[in-house]
Amino acid sequence: MDNLFILIFIPVVGALVLALTGKSASAKTLALLFPLLSLAYSLSFLFHFVPDASMQFEQQVPWISSLGIQFHVGIDGISLPLVLLTNVLVPLIILASYGRKYKGDFYALVLFMQAGLLLVFTALDAFVFYVGWEAALIPIYFICALWGGENRIRVTIKFFIYTFFGSLLMLIAIIYLHLQVPGHSYELRSFYQLALDAPTQGWIFWAFFIAFAIKIPIFPFHTWQPDTYTEAPSAGTMLLAGIMLKMGLYGLIRWLIPIAPLGVAAYGQLAIILAVIGLVYASIIAFKQQHIKRVVAYSSIAHVGLMAAGIFAWNVQGLQGAVIQMVNHGISVVGLFFVLDIIAQRLGTHDIKLTGGLAKPAPKLAAVFLIIVMGAIGLPLTNGFVGEFLLLVGIYNYGLWYAVFAGLTLILGAVYMLRLYQKTMLGETPEQNARFKDIAGTEVLVLGIIVLLVVGIGVYPKPLLHLSEAAVSQLINQVSLK
Amino acid sequence: MSAIITLSLLAVLLLYLGLFKAKKALLPVSLLGLLAAIVLYSIQWDTDAEPLYSGMVLFDHFAVAFSILSLFITGLVFLLSRDYFDSISEHVAEYYALIIFSLTGALLVVSFHNLAMLFIGIEIMSVALYILVGIRKRDFSSNEAALKYFLMGAFSTGFLLFGITLIYGATGSFDLTEIKNYLIANPHSISPLFYSGILLLIIGLSFKVGAAPFHFWTPDVYEGAPILITTFMSTVVKTAAFAGFLRLFLTCFVPLQDFWAPVLLVITVLTLFIGNISALAQQSFKRMLAYSSISHAGYMLFGILSIGAASAGAIFVYSAAYSIASVVAFAVLILVKRSRGSEHFEAFNGLAAKNPYLAFTLSVAMLSLAGIPLTAGFVGKFMMFSGVLANYHIVLLLLAVLNAAMGIYYYFRVIVAMYFRPADREEVTVNANYKAVLFIGALLTIAIGIFPSLLAGWL
Secondary structure, three states, X not given: OOOHHHHHHHHHHHHHHHHHHOOOOOHHHXXXXXXXXXXXXXXXXXXXXXXXXXXXXXXXXXXXXXXXXXXXXXXXXXXXXXXXXXXXXXHHHHHHHHHOOOOHHHHHHHHHHHHHHHHHHHEOEHHHHHHHHHHHHHHHHHHHHHHOOOOHHHHHHHHHHHHHHHHHHHHHHHHHXXXXXXXXXXXXXXXXXXXXXXXXXXHHHHHHHHHXXXXXXXXXXXXXXXXXXXXXXXXXXXHHHHHHHHHHHHHHHHHHHHHOHHHHHHHHHHHHHHHHHHHHHHHHHHHHOOXXXXXXXXXXXXXXXXXXXXXXXXXXXXXXXXXXXHHHHHHHHHHHHHHHHHHHHHHOOXXXXXXXXXXXXXXXXXXXXXXXXXXHHOXXXXXXXXXXXXXXXXXXXXXXXXXXXXXXXXXXXXXXXXXXHHHHHOOOOOHHHOOOOOOOOXXXXXXXXXXXXHHHHHHOOHHHHHHHHHHHHHHHHHOOOO | OXXXXXXXXXXXXXXXXXXXXXXXXXXXXXXXXXXXXXHHHHHHXXXXXXXXXXXXXXXXXHHHHHHHHHHHHHHXXXXXXXXXXXXXXXXXXXXXXXXXXXXXXXXXXXXXXXXXXXXXXXXXXXXXXXXXXXXXXXXXXXXXXXXXXXXXXXXXHHHHHHHHHHHHHHHOOOXXXXXXXXXHHOOOOOOHHHHHHHHHHHHXXXXXXXXXXXXXHHHHHHHHOOXXXXXXXXXXXXXXXXXXXXXXXXXXXXXHHHHHHHHHHHHHHHHHHHHHHHHHOOOEHHHHHHHHHHHHHHHHHHHHHOOOOOHHHHHHHHHHHHHHHHHHHHHHHHHHHHHHOOOEHHHHOOHHHHOHHHHHHHHHHHHHHHOOOOOHHHHHHHHHHHHHHHOOOHHHHHHHHHHHHHHHHHHHHHXXXXXXXXXXXXXXXXXXXXXXXXXXXXXXXXXXXXOOHHHHOOO
C-alpha cells in the first residue's frame, strides 16, 4: 500500500499536468490538488510508521545497471519528519501564492521541486541523492529568476553557480566513495561500511561539507543567501528557506558525518566554530537591516547555524533538537515570509521605516504575526522552544563556551525579531497605512494552519520527538566520533 | 562495409539528381540512404567482427555504435536542411553529396584497423568539408574560414602522416594488431621513432578534434561556415575524430600510457581552460558554441586520458549527448538568425514569450551541455568523471569541476535572455522539420538523462 515511488512521483505527474494546462484557469485548483494528494498519501506513511530505528518502506529497482546504480529509497525516523514537512509546506506555499497571478508553469516548477526534495530526503543511493539534489535546484532557479525582483538575473545566476559548484565537489566525493566500495555500488549502507583512512576522510569531509555548507548556508558560504531571499518571489523564498536549506542539514546527518567520521573528528570543531560565528554575525546584521525580508533572511542564517552546530556536536540531544528544529524552522519561516509578503504587497514597499502601526488597522494579522514571531524566537509553549532547548543542551554537552555563544541567538533573536515586530506592527499608524486591509480568505487559512502548528508542536512536541528518537540514538551509537 | 558502399553510391546518385534538377527528391533520397545504412550497420551488430580487406577495417561494436551515431546525427542535420541550403547557394545537390562524402570518411575513421585507412578516412572527411565551409562563394567570412580550415587541416594532416611514418619505421607495419604486438614483444627496447610517432599523432589528432593549443582554427571556421555545416562539423566530424583518436590509443598505445598520458594531460587542462574562459567572453551565441565545443573536447579527452575498458562507453555517451544538444542549439540559432538577422545573445531576448517550444527545447539542450542531472549531458560527464577518478587524477577533476561551474555562466546566458529579458519581437516561424528535430533532440536528451541504460550499456 505504502509505495514510496508513488509518493515521489505524484508531484512529477502533477508538474507534467500543470505544464500542459498552461494558462488555463484550472491551473490553480490542480496545483493545490496534487500537493493535497501527496499530503494525504504521506499521512498513510505516518500512520504505518513504526517508530524504531529501522529503515522502512524501502523500495529498490535497478536504474543504471551497467554503472551499479539502484533507484533505492526508504524512510526512517530522521527522514519522515522532513518528508512530512515538505508535503505540509508545499500546499501551504501554493495556497499562500493564490493572491498572485501565477499560471500553470509556476506551479509545475514548484511541484517538480517538491519531487526533487522528496527524493533527497528518501534516497538511500548516492546517485539518486545527487540527482534529487540537482533536480530541486533547477526549478527554484527558474522560480526565482522568472518571478523575482529587479536584480534577479544577477543574483540568481550567482546562487546557481555557487550551489552547483558545491554539489560538483560532492559528486566527486560520491564517485570516489563508489570506487572504493567492493563491488562498486552507490549504496548508502556500503558507504557507511567503508573504513577509509583519516586523510581520505578528511578531503571527503570537505567535499561534502562545502556542498552542504553552501546550501544551508554556513558562514562564510552564505553570501548568496540574503540577496537571493530578497530578490526571489515570496513563494520562492518560502521554498528556499522553509524546505530547501534542510537538504543541507539532512545531508550532514545522513551522509557527511556517518561516511566520514574521522574527517569530522578532525575538522568538526572548525565546522562548529564556523556555525557559531555565522550565528552571532548574522544575528547582529539582522538587527541593522532596513529591508524587512532581509531581517528574516539573516535570522534564517542564525537559526540554521544553531542547527548545524547541534548536528556537529553529535549527541542525542543535539541531533534530536536539529531534527525537530528543522521542522519548526520550516513552519515558522514560511509563516514569517508570508506575513512580510502580505505587508509588502499591500504597502508596496519592503522598507521597514515606511511600515509601522499596522496592528491597529489589521489586528488579526498582528495577532498571528506575534505568535509566529514568538515561535521563531523560541518562547516556551511555541514550537521553537523545544528545538532550541535541545540544541543548546546538545551544544553544551560538546563544550560550554560554544553553548554560551550559541545561546546568544536566543537573546539576539529576540532583539531583532521584536524590533521587526515593533517597527511594523506597533507605534503610531502613519496616514498611508491607516487603510491597511486585514487578512482574509486564504490568508487566514494559511496563517491559521501555521499558528496551529506553531502552538500545537510547542505544547505537545512528544509525538514529533518520538518519531525520530530511536533512529537518532541508533545513529549516534553507530557512528562514534570520539 | 556494405553501408559505406551504399553511402558512396548514394552521394553519386545525389549528384545526378542535382544534374536533372530533381531538387525535391534530394532530401527524401538522402534520408532513405542514411536509413538504409543504419539498417545495414544494425544487422552487423551481433557478428564476431574480424578485420576485413587485409586488415584495413574492423566493424566491431565500437565501430558500429559510432557509425550509427554519426548516421543518426547526419540525418538530423539533413532534416534541418529544408529551406536552408536553397537560401545560401544554388548548388543544393552538391551540399547533400559533399556531406555524404564527408560522412563516409567519418565512418572509415571510426572503423579503421590500419593507419593508412585512418589517414584516408580523415582526408575523405576533411576534403569534402573544405569545400562545404567555403560554399558561400561571395561571402568574405566563409572564404576566410575555408582557407583557414584548409591550411590548418593540411598542416595537421602533415603531422599525422609524419607520425604514421615514424610508427611504420619502428614497427614495419600499418596494421593496428601488428603495432600492438610490436609493443608486447619489445617492452624494453621500443625504438625512439615510435615515441616520436606517438607525439606527432597526438598533435595531428589534437588539431582534428580542436584541442588546445591546436584549436586556433575552430572559432573562426565555426563562425565563418554556414551554420548547418558548423553543426555537422562540431557534431559528426568531432565525434568521428574522437572515436578514431580513442580507437588508435585503445588498441595500440595502452602499454605506453606512462609516456603519453602526461602530454595529453597538459593538452586536456589547456583545452578546458582556454575553451571555457574564452566562451565566457563571447557576445555571439554561435561563437560561444564554438568555444564550448573546445571545452567539450577537453572533457572528452578525459576518456582517452583514463583509457580502459570503460573509455569507449564514456566517449560514446558523451559524444551522443553533446551532438544531440548541439544540433538543437544550432537549429534554434538558425531560426533566430533568420528572424532577427543576428547571432548575438540579445537576439534571443524574449523568445520564451513568443516561442515557448523553441525556448524550452533550447533550454534542455543548454542544461544538457552544462551537465545538469536528468539530461544526457550529465550522464556523459558523470561517466567521464568516474573514469578519471578511477585513475586517481583527483586534481584534474577539481579543475574540471571549476570549469563545469564556469560553463553554467555562459550556457545560462541564453536561457536568461530567452526567459528573463523581455523584448518586442515577432514570433519565429518554425517549419515541421525543425519542430520534429527539436522534439527528437529534447526528448532524447531527457530520455537518456532518465534512462542512461539506453546508451550506457552498449559499449
